Amino acid sequence: MEFALNKEQEMIRKTAREFAENEIGPIAAEIDETTEFPKDTVKKLGELGFMGMTVPKEYGGAGMDDVSYAIAVEEISRVCASHGVTMSVNNSLVCWPLQKYGTEEQKQKYLIPLANGEKLGCFGLTEPNAGTDAGSQTTVARKEGDKYIINGSKVFITNASQSQTAIIFAMTDKSKGTRGISTFVVDTDTPGFSIGTIEQKMGIRGSVQAELVFENMEIPQENLLGKEGRGFGLAMATLDGGRIGIASQALGIAQAAYEESVKYAKEREQFGKPIAKFQAIQWFIADMATEIDAARLMVYKAAFDKWQGKPYTVSAAMAKFFASDIAMNATRNAIQIHGGYGYTKEYPVERFYRDAKITEIYEGTTEVQKMVIAGNLLK
Amino acid sequence: MDIIVCVKQVPDTTDVKIDPKTGTLIREGVPSIVNPDDKHAIEEALRLKEKHGGKVTVLSMGPPQAGDALREASAMGADDMILLCDRAFAGADTWATSYTLGEAAKKIGYDLIICGREAIDGDTAQIGPQMAEHLELPQITYVRKVDVDNGKIICERALEDGYERVEANLPALLTVISDVNKPRYPSVRGIVEAYQEKEITTWTAADIQADEKCIGLDGSPTSVKKSFAPEPKGEGEILEGTTNEVCKQLVAKLMDKNVVR
Structure with a gap:
């Protein structure tokens, strides 16, 4: 080992x-x-x-x-x-x-x-009515000769308005349900492609999430990614790897919250001594450090599994579920350690708290991660 | 234009603690880094190569782990890595070190040698100038700007109250200061190449046909008699407020100490 x-x-x-x-x-x-x-x-x-x-x-x-x-x-x-x-x-x-x-x-x-x-690039899977239920795609790709005509829209798409390339999902055969979903690579300057609403968000505000709108967008058939009807599987496999990225993001946020907390706890004095001398603060720090260490092992393990060509669906879901959860704990407690100052923009911990929340939601909510984990264990 | 850059692996002194009992550096757990001035030397060499062609060789003398400093330079873009590694080199002072590096430079071949101004662990700033003397090269120290034109090198050499413009024929040796450029970051691909694809060439004293009387402890005319940590200075005081307020405070304090009356 x-x-x-x-x-x-x-x-x-x-x-x-x-x-x-x-x-x-x-x-x-x-x-x-x-x-x-x-x-x-x-x-x-x-x-x-x-x-x-x-x-x-x-x-x-x-x-x-x-x-x-x-x-x-x-x-x-x-x-x-x-x-x-x-x-x-x-x-x-x-x-x-x-x-x-x-x-x-x-x-x-x-x-x-x-x-x-x-x-x-950006990845367009989520729709207004197809979030956790990603299979309920209403974007349609109709085959006409050697091209597809795509109509529909996507929401919450990271990088959307800054992208030159989009990977998008659309129904090529509605009668087949999730087996009727296909994937396309799209140049974002294709006629019929436009950016709709740009989201105003609680956190990750320096990144962009926006709506993609497709109106009679013509895509040549050579831009079909993978086989027709295999898009849902492609999306799920892609998200397995994405979860390692988001778990790493959550881990980084938690680490930042921890470091700021240690620094502040040593500097800030109350009752004549640094607050790090109080057990209440020490317990916060001990909890944070322990949880971060565990999360780091899980995140690196999932990444290692992927690199080794081993199955990583479960390890990635576990890593994301756990790392996002402890990022919330670490950032919440970092604010608690900072007290009133932590609630202000004078210190970065309130930003960490707002940023951490999304890691429990995107690329599969925590509840979806548990579905993936349990679904694989109870097969 | 073929350029040799001399690099040193040093302890990260921003992290260094002094053992209060012995007064010596606590080296344990202190990360090793590429000497900061040397990074500027690497950057300048890479810029000259990008402009004029040729190749950049990074050269270091030290134990095998000093190879990490060479790999970092390689990840930034240096072509070849050469490590002078031999027990016979141990205990060298700056004179023996500069002789050894110079002999290696002769074997490599060069149009230009660039060194950082000084290493943060020794602060002597002697290696570059001594190498130039061993190799009988023109040297320009404290360089803050470099141009190459028609086989000549034209540098701005920083002084306390301005700068000199110095021209020299190639081959030559420069020592650069941190103002000369902003070092690039290693690239991810460069890191992969440095560790997985490129090899460090290791040379012993025999490989560079070094005179054994001139290397290591035997070749060192100086020796360290005693090392100690200087008494820590009292903490400085920062005056805050508007310029007027700060000046008034300052004058009051100086009068208080009888510096001015």
């Missing part, structure tokens, strides 16, 4: 941390306030190879392992969860399915620029 990271993984952590602290740190609070998408830093992350980390080199990626990827998302999210999700979506939900299911032509045309950071 080996718990140590290898040298590459250590250098990924160091590089991601330095980049996050030096380049993202100074704007993290600002983009949370203004909701302005951080184009420059996202571009730089891409140039450094953080947007297609596990994609093989021949397709523009870095050929890195999944544990390194988890570490990078963790480190970026430790400073700014908005950058964390922007990065996670491009890596896990866009590059991965293209790499796994794409034809050689699709990889050449779409995967390379997404993996090398030239372009940004």
Whole structure:
């Protein structure tokens, strides 16, 4: 049994941390306030190879392992969860399915620029009435000759308005239910593609989530990703990996909350001594550190399973369920440790708390993770 | 243009603690890093290579773990990594070290050698200048700006109250200061290549045909007699307020200490 990271993984952590602290740190609070998408830093992350980390080199990626990827998302999210999700979506939900299911032509045309950071991608599955019930797609793709005509809309799509490439899901045969769902790779400048409402959110405000609208959008048949009717399986497999990204994001947020808490507890004095001397505070710190350690082991284990080619549906669901839960605990208690100051924007912990909440919801709610875990265990 | 960059692996002194009893550095648990000035040297070499072509070789002397510093330089974009690693090199002072690095540089071949100004663990700033002397090269120290034109190198050399513009023929040796550039981050692909695809070339004293009287402890004319931690200075005081208020406070304090009357 080996718990140590290898040298590459250590250098990924160091590089991601330095980049996050030096380049993202100074704007993290600002983009949370203004909701302005951080184009420059996202571009730089891409140039450094953080947007297609596990994609093989021949397709523009870095050929890195999944544990390194988890570490990078963790480190970026430790400073700014908005950058964390922007990065996670491009890596896990866009590059991965293209790499796994794409034809050689699709990889050449779409995967390379997404993996090398030239372009940004989004993943359009969720609809107003197809959230947890993702199979109830109402977006329709009608085949006409050698193309598909797509009509419908998607909501809450991360990176939407900043993307050049979208992976979207639509019904190609309504009579077949989830077996009638297909996946398409779409250029976002295709006529008939537009961005609708951009969401105003509680957290991850420096990332963008918006509506995708398709009106008689014509997509050539060579842009079908995977086989017709296999879209639901493709989406579920993709989300298995996405959950490792979100679990890493939650872990990074929790770590940040913990570090701020330790720092504040040592500095802040009440009753003539630092509040770290009080057992109430010590217990918060002990709980946080223990839960973070457990979450980190679970997240890296899920990433390791994926890298080793082992099944990871359950380990990824467990990691996301647990890491998002402890991120809520850590950020809530970080505010408690900070008291009234923690409730203000003078300290970053209120941002961490708002950012943490989404990790219990997107890419499968905590309840969905439990369904996935139990469903696999009780087969 | 072929460039050699000398790098040193050093303890991260921003993290260093002094043992209060012995007065020596506590090295345990202190991470090793690439010496900060050396990162600027690597960056400048990479920029010159991008502009003028050629290749960048990073060179270090140290134990096997110093290879990590070379790999970091490689992840930033350096082409080749050479580690001078031999028990015979142990105990070298700056004179023996600069001789050893110089002999290796001769074997590698170069148009330009770039060093960081100084290492944060020794603070001598001697390696670069001494190498230049061993190799009989023109040297420009404290460089804050570099241009290469027509086989000549033109540098701005920082002084306390301004700068000098110095021109030298190549080959030459520079030592750079942190103002010269902002070092790039290693890329993810660079990290993969540095660890999985590239090899560090290790040379012993025999490989560089070093004169054994000039290396290691035997080749070192200086020796450390005693090392101690300086007495900690009293804590500084920061005056706050508007310029007027701060000036009034300052004058009052200076008068109080009889510095001004």
